[in-house]
Amino acid sequence: MKMRGIIFLLAVVLEASVVTTHAKNVVCYVADWTIGRPEPGRFDIDNVDANLCTHVIYAFVGLGDNNNIKLPDRGVDGFDKLRALKNINPNLKTLVAVGGGAEGSERFSRIASSPESRGQFIENAISLMKNFNLDGLDLDWEYPAQGNGASPQDVPNYTNLVRECKARFSGQYLLTAAVPSSEWSARPSYDIAGVCNNLDLINLMAYDLHNVGDPVTGMQAGLYGPGKDDTDTVNAGVRFWINNGCQAEKINLGVPFxxxxxxxxxxNDNGVGAPVSGPGSPGPLSANPGSLSYSEVCSKINAGGWTVRYDEQRRVPYAFQGDQWIGFENVQSVSEKVQYAKDQQLAGVMVWAINDDDFHGICGDQYPLLHALNTINN
Structure with a gap:
């Protein structure tokens, strides 16, 4: 009996050690449209390093008029390549994100408005996941009760949609959602406790906290605020979601690439909070005023002529040359966000989007920011 008890105790200890040492998530969104960028910015699903992600989320598929999900314009090619990543990493989880900023609220609001339309959407989602051997669905409604076509009833209706998805998926498929971190954006849209209780993971978009429409420069993902000012920061967003009923162990901290x-x-006035006349010049690859991929940023800095500074309060870098000002992430700031996620005992980290990293290694190592995210498991 004594030996049997020792063996039982050892089994319990070993089981506990397995539970407490599981790997943290590294969730990689892939923006489908970057397949259209010129070289060397062109990125397709088969550029993903499947060993540097625990989850890969294909973004985006849209919504149809009959509560169905529309395949991307390129057809099923992207899903075929997504499925092939499992030949490299059999433990990889593959999901598809439905919605996105361009989709808005109108169709989502209509789908969520009744049990019948929600049920049709859920069955269509299951068919999609089954047909393409996907592991889950990521809801990216930006945002319930906000935007054209939205309704105040979106808040309870979204909770119902999440609850009914979770029940119907029955553990066979993962259910995740991308949500804004900031209180001013999240509070009007979500019953936070009700939503989090019915999601497997929450991908917290802890960025876009300052935007190019602002009249001054700012950090879109400052970890902390200066002095006692900790609003519109990554920390403030995480604390808001947790304090309002979301489980820390379900939250993946989003990091912008x-x-x-x-x-x-x-x-000559080039610090944080300096007046601006508009967005910055577009990059040669991303071609979007006010935004650059990390690969474009590091290429500019490596070419010389830029002043680079690290904001010691906000824990993120910025750079300026002439009248151009860039707020970005680097290996140091990403590593500090990883440590923050560890300290807060979050589920892991998430990136929007993997295709903006230096995936060719133009500036040095390949995927420098993604490698920094992977220190979540060190």
Whole structure:
């Protein structure tokens, strides 16, 4: 009996050690449209390093008029390549994100408005996942009760949609959602406890906290605020979600691999909070005023002529040259966010989007920011 008890106790200890040492999540969104960028910015699903992600989320598929999900314009090719990543990493989880900023609220609001329409959407989602051997669905409604076509009833209806998805998926498929971190965006849209209780994972978009429409430069993903000012920061968003009933162990902390850029009103006034006349100049690959991929940022800095500074309060870098100003992430700031996620005992980290990293190693090592995210498991 004594030996049997020792063996039982050892089994319990071993089981507990397995539970407490599980790997943290590294969730990689892939923006489908970057397949259209010119080289060397062109990125397709088969550029993903499947060993650097625990989850890969294909973004985006849209919504149809009959509560169905529309395949991307490129057809099923992207899903075929997504499925092939499991040949490299059999433990990889593959999901599809439905919605996105361009989709808005109108169709989502209509789908969520009744048990019948929700049920049709859920069955269509299951068919999609089954047909393409996907592991889950990521809801990316930006945002319930906000935007054209939205309704105040979106808040309870979204909770119902999440609850009914979870029940119907029956553990066979993962259910995740991308949500904004900031209180001013999240509070009008969500019953936070009700939503989090019915999701497997929450991908917290802890970025876009300052945007190119602002009249001054700012950090889109500052970890903390200066002094006692800790609003519109990553920390404030995480604390808001947890304090309002979301389980820390379900939250993946979102990290942006793209930069925000502005054109300075006065090139000599170039700090954080400097007046601007508009967005920064577009990059040669991303071609989007006010935004650059990390690969574009590091290429500019490596070419010389830029002043680079690290904001010791907000824990993120910025750079300026002439009237151009860039707020971005680097290996140091990403590593500090990883440590923050560990300290807060979060589920892991998430990136929007993997295709903005230096995946070719133009500036040095391949995937420098993604490698920094993977220190979550060190």
């Amino acid at each position: 793209y930069a925000k850029t502005w054109t300075l009103t006065n090139p």
